[in-house]
Amino acid sequence: xxxxxxxxxxxxxxxxxxxxxxxxxxxxxxxxxxxxxxxxxxxxxxxxxxxxxxxxxxxxxxxxxxxxxxxxxxxxxxxxxxxxxxxxxxxxxxxxxxxxxxxxxxxxxxxxxxxxxxxxxxxxxxxxxxxxxxxxxxxxxxxxxxxxxxxxxxxxxxxxxxxxxxxxxxxxxxxxxxxxxxxxxxxxxxxxxxxxxxxxxxxxxxxxxxxxxxxxxxxxxxxxxxxxxxxxxxxxxxxxxxxxxxxxxxxxxx
Amino acid sequence: xxxxxxxxxxxxxxxxxxxxxxxxxxxxxxxxxxxxxxxxxxxxxxxxxxxxxxxxxxxxxxxxxxxxxxxxxxxxxxxxxxxxxxxxxxxxxxxxxxxxxxxxxxxxxxxxxxxxxxxxxxxxxxxxxxxxxxxxxxxxxxxxxxxxxxxxxxxxxxxxxxxxxxxxxxxxxxxxxxxxxxxxxx
Numbered sequence: 001x002x003x004x005x006x007x008x009x010x011x012x013x014x015x016x017x018x019x020x021x022x023x024x025x026x027x028x029x030x031x032x033x034x035x036x037x038x039x040x041x042x043x044x045x046x047x048x049x050x051x052x053x054x055x056x057x058x059x060x061x062x063x064x065x066x067x068x069x070x071x072x073x074x075x076x077x078x079x080x081x082x083x084x085x086x087x088x089x090x091x092x093x094x095x096x097x098x099x100x101x102x103x104x105x106x107x108x109x110x111x112x113x114x115x116x117x118x119x120x121x122x123x124x125x126x127x128x129x130x131x132x133x134x135x136x137x138x139x140x141x142x143x144x145x146x147x148x149x150x151x152x153x154x155x156x157x158x159x160x161x162x163x164x165x166x167x168x169x170x171x172x173x174x175x176x177x178x179x180x181x182x183x184x185x186x187x188x189x190x191x192x193x194x195x196x197x198x199x200x201x202x203x204x205x206x207x208x209x210x211x212x213x214x215x216x217x218x219x220x221x222x223x224x225x226x227x228x229x230x231x232x233x234x235x236x237x238x239x240x241x242x243x244x245x246x247x248x249x250x251x252x253x254x
Numbered sequence: 255x256x257x258x259x260x261x262x263x264x265x266x267x268x269x270x271x272x273x274x275x276x277x278x279x280x281x282x283x284x285x286x287x288x289x290x291x292x293x294x295x296x297x298x299x300x301x302x303x304x305x306x307x308x309x310x311x312x313x314x315x316x317x318x319x320x321x322x323x324x325x326x327x328x329x330x331x332x333x334x335x336x337x338x339x340x341x342x343x344x345x346x347x348x349x350x351x352x353x354x355x356x357x358x359x360x361x362x363x364x365x366x367x368x369x370x371x372x373x374x375x376x377x378x379x380x381x382x383x384x385x386x387x388x389x390x391x392x393x394x395x396x397x398x399x400x401x402x403x404x405x406x407x408x409x410x411x412x413x414x415x416x417x418x419x420x421x422x423x424x425x426x427x428x429x430x431x432x433x434x435x436x437x438x439x440x
């Protein structure tokens with residue numbers, strides 16, 4: 001435990017309630033790296049979220065409370081009760097803080113939208129009309145149904161993976177990245193084609209999540225290089241991407 | 255060999271002939287294909303393009319095995335609102351639908367059915383959205399004029415976007431109100 005406890009520094013019998021009818025807890029002194037003061041002050045600071053309870057070991061505080069009860073010959077029932085209530089509050093708050101937080105999965109935005117009924121139903125006939133036209137159109141086959149694809153755009157068929165899906169993968173990788181060290185002069189530069197070669201070698205034959213492919217420590221700049229190379233490999237057909245159970249997965253090209 | 259609809263103007267310029275000659279030739283070509291070919295000439299998305307006839311759709315589908323890209327109901331809602339109310343801002347779409355439409359708009363922009371067509375002269379200069387040529391192509395439309403005419407209940411729409419007058423506040427007289435009052439007096 002990182003707290004040194006001066007047990008009961010000064011005990012003042014609490015024989016009358018405060019202005020709000022609440023008894024002040026006895027002055028059990030607490031001293032640790034994150035906090036120095038009485039139990040009452042700690043109680044107030046925690047309640048007002050001014051102190052992070054995770055930084056304060058409560059074991060010595062409990063010990064001090066018991067020493068207070070044992071060593072003091074004439075403890076007031078109110079003092080004991082108030083100190084116990086304050087201590088219980090702190091223990092409960094800390095217990096909640098220590099409980100692992102369940103990972104809250106953000107609902108798919110698409111599902112959210114689908115669950116909500118439109119406020120205005122006036123557009124329903126238009127939607128029906130457009131759907132009818134799309135159905136008619138699906139019976140016609142043009143030389144290139146999806147026209148005007150720019151040569152440097154991602155290929156249209158990316159296994160249902162949209163640029164937004166790719167952006168999510170990129171963000172996740174960026175979150176894991178460490179900040180870049182300060183620039184050094186005359187640092188050798190790496191070209192994109194060199195990096196593409198590295199990425200191609202790292203890509204597995206079978207589809208895997210990017211988190212499983214890119215392991216170890218890396219900087220934010222390396223993530224950008226990695227991702228640019230990956231996108232270029234996908235465009236060239238040397239890497240494959242697919243959406244499997246909501247996860248974007250990558251593999252080497254066939 | 256164009257992979258998008260060709261306009262008579264573009265064809266006339268390329269062939270260095272007057273537009274009316276191109277249109278006559280297109281008419282003849284359409285007629286010939288209609289009688290003798292499994293292909294047809296159609297007017298779509300502001301131009302002309304050759305495609306397979308609908309009666310051969312099953313066979314072509316079995317051969318090409320195209321991937322179906324069906325839009326969800328929410329995307330169709332956003333798309334219909336953009337198509338009929340364009341140019342329209344994201345906030346106006348939200349107000350009409352009663353839910354956030356940013357995700358839907360982004361998806362439609364990625365699918366190249368909707369595009370940023372400018373900014374509204376309003377506080378914050380919000381982006382205005384409109385439909386694209388790809389939209390016309392996807393929904394088998396020659397122009398936006400081909401969309402069925404719809405009479406909007408502007409009362410409901412204005413209620414949705416919050417421009418209606420609160421019930422406890424006297425409404426300002428309008429030309430329409432005066433006409434109505436006149437009718438009642440008669």
